[in-house]
Structure formats: structure tokens, C-alpha cells
Amino acid sequence: MADAKQATTGTIAAEPGSIAVDWSATALIIIDMQRDFMEPGGFGETLGNDVSQLARAVKPVGAVLSAAREMGMLVIHTREGHLPDLSDAPRAKVERGAPALRIGDPGPMGRILIRGEAGHDIIPELYPLDSEIVVDKPGKGAFYATELSDILTKRGIENLLVCGVTTEVCVNTTVREANDRGYRCVVISDGCASYFPEFHEAGLNMIKAQGGIFGWVTDSAAVLKAMQV
Numbered sequence: 630m631a632d633a634k635q636a637t638t639g640t641i642a643a644e645p646g647s648i649a650v651d652w653s654a655t656a657l658i659i660i661d662m663q664r665d666f667m668e669p670g671g672f673g674e675t676l677g678n679d680v681s682q683l684a685r686a687v688k689p690v691g692a693v694l695s696a697a698r699e700m701g702m703l704v705i706h707t708r709e710g711h712l713p714d715l716s717d718a719p720r721a722k723v724e725r726g727a728p729a730l731r732i733g734d735p736g737p738m739g740r741i742l743i744r745g746e747a748g749h750d751i752i753p754e755l756y757p758l759d760s761e762i763v764v765d766k767p768g769k770g771a772f773y774a775t776e777l778s779d780i781l782t783k784r785g786i787e788n789l790l791v792c793g794v795t796t797e798v799c800v801n802t803t804v805r806e807a808n809d810r811g812y813r814c815v816v817i818s819d820g821c822a823s824y825f826p827e828f829h830e831a832g833l834n835m836i837k838a839q840g841g842i843f844g845w846v847t848d849s850a851a852v853l854k855a856m857q858v
């Protein structure tokens with residue numbers, strides 16, 4: 630009996646304090662590890678960003694993804710993007726700023742941030758298995774206008790291991806949405822990245838401050854240790 634319990638629960642060393650989780654009620658959610666954000670010629674670069682800043686998250690995410698697959702944990706990948714006719718893209722988003730190319734414009738990886746285009750796809754290193762869930766989202770948060778709530782509720786998920794890009798934009802927005810819906814979010818610091826290192830740090834600090842106002846922050850090594858990999 631004790632052995633069976635050990636296999637389904639774990640304690641993750643984190644800030645502001647360690648957190649015990651039932652792995653069967655825990656999902657790994659990987660936010661927007663798409664070519665549009667990670668590679669030259671995509672949405673991220675059109676906004677004027679240095680996309681090489683995000684590469685550091687790939688290995689830590691890959692390590693946790695492998696462990697989650699081995700454990701049989703629910704894995705959810707998200708992708709930010711819009712329908713080809715832009716009907717789900719608010720004008721206020723499309724018109725924002727002065728990017729080199731706008732959402733929907735043709736770029737070197739297909740139309741910028743459009744579903745079905747090469748740039749919209751997840752990077753090869755972290756490509757979803759057929760058995761894994763991919764949630765397409767039009768916004769920064771993974772709950773807004775998606776089926777994510779239903780997916781988590783149906784599977785009895787209470788805890789989310791969160792990683793991906795970018796720390797202060799889609800990761801933070803998703804964590805805030807999830808926290809309000811009652812999920813415990815454990816954010817994997819080295820599995821997240823930002824075009825702005827200072828925003829990465831601030832984004833993580835905002836989550837774990839005030840006793841973990843939005844959630845917990847840990848790193849990939851601590852998650853792997855808790856998973857006993």
C-alpha cells in the first residue's frame with residue numbers, strides 16, 4: 630500500500646514552499662513552444678524581438694516532457710494563433726504596434742500566427758505525440774475561448790505544471806486564469822523564457838510573491854526529482 634501511494638504522489642521543492650501533488654490529478658501544460666515565437670521570421674521576430682532568447686527553455690521542457698510521458702501524465706500543448714479568415718483575431722490585436730509583418734501577412738514560415746501554417750506549428754524538439762492534447766487559443770491565456778476548462782474538469786486535474794513562452798505574456802496570463810479557476814500552478818522557471826530576461830525574472834517573482842499569490846515556482850531539476858526520474 631505504501632509503495633502504491635509513493636508512485637502516485639510527490640513533493641516538489643518550490644518557492645514560496647514545497648508542494649505535494651497527486652500525479653494523477655496533475656497535467657503538464659506547455660505554452661506556445663511554436664516556431665512563430667522561437668524561430669527567425671515568425672510573429673515574435675516581427676515584433677522586434679531577439680528570438681534566440683527563448684532557446685534556453687527547450688532542453689528543460691524536453692526533459693520534463695519525457696518524464697511526463699514515461700509517467701503517463703496528461704500532457705497538453707498550446708498554440709497561439711488565428712483562423713485563416715482572421716475572424717477570431719480582434720482588430721485591436723491585429724493593428725497593435727508597428728511590426729515588420731502583421732498577423733495574417735505572408736512571411737517566410739507562412740502567414741504570421743495563422744493556424745495550419747508552418748510558423749504556427751510546435752518546434753520539432755517538443756512535437757506533440759498523437760495521443761497528446763493540443764489546445765489552439767486565440768488569446769494569450771489558454772483558458773480564453775478554448776476547451777481547456779472542460780478537458781481539465783473531465784480528467785479531474787487539480788494541479789498544473791506550467792512551462793513555455795513567454796514567461797510574462799502567455800505563461801503569466803494562463804497561470805492567472807488557472808489560479809482564478811482553482812488550479813494549483815507550479816511554474817518551471819528554466820522551462821520558461823522571455824525575449825526580456827528582466828521580464829522573465831519579474832514574471833516568476835510575481836507568481837511566487839505574497840505566499841504564492843498566483844502559484845509556485847520551481848525548476849526542471851526539482852520536478853524531475855519529485856517525479857523520481
Ligand code: TIU
Binds near residue numbers: 661
Ligand atoms: N510577445 C510575446 O512575448 N508573447 C506572445 O505574444 N505570446 C506568447 O507569449 N505566447
